[in-house]
Amino acid sequence: MSVNWTPARFLAKVTKGLDAAATAAAMVLSDEYRRGMGRQHGGKSSQPGAFPNSQTGNLSRSFSHVPAVNGTAYTGSSNKVAKWLNFGVVIRSKGKRLAIPLHTRAALLSRQSGGSARQAISSLKAKYPKRFVMLPGKGDGILVAIKPSARAAAKGTRVEGWYWLSRRPVHIRPRPWARLGLINGRARMAKAAVSALKEVLA
DSSP states (O other): OOOOOOHHHHHHHHHHHHHHHHHHHHHHHHHHHHHHHOSOOTTOOOOTTSOOOOSSSHHHHTEEEEEEETTEEEEEESOHHHHHHHHOEEEOOSSSOEEEEOSHHHHHHHHHTTTOHHHHHHHHHHHSTTTEEEEEOSTTOEEEEEOOOHHHHHTTOOOEEEEEEESSOEEEOOOOOHHHHHHHHHHHHHHHHHHHHHHHHO
């Protein structure tokens, strides 16, 4: 009895199987990130260390994978916000003041205005031409606000701030969440990898 075995051919098949396994795991990890972010959250922020709450879907849709080569595949996001939320960031103004939403309605208005806080501020001014105000604040800050109607003011309603304009840098603290994808998806990733490997080596 003799066995005709070609090591080079076998190793090539193993390499192909490992690539398939790594790619399958990367696909599952991308899906895990999208699942973790959920859907519309009405402007409510996530807790530090949790998956970011999906508001528009732009961040969750940005996740994809790169097929494996030599057993190494990649999962990642093309949206810079993913990195900012995980590792933190310092955002500095580039000449113009930074426009910082002061509540969820302001953040939602910015998103509805194509992600531009300045367009959102312009829409506020157009909607409330007589009540729109820009008030100087501490330092170089300016408060973009809406004055209450005469009736509401008589009842004690105060000016409502919508945006804070400032040239000072904004610090976003790290909120490590990327590891959750690996933790929550470990079992699914392993199952997908084993299945893909078996299919190639069968």
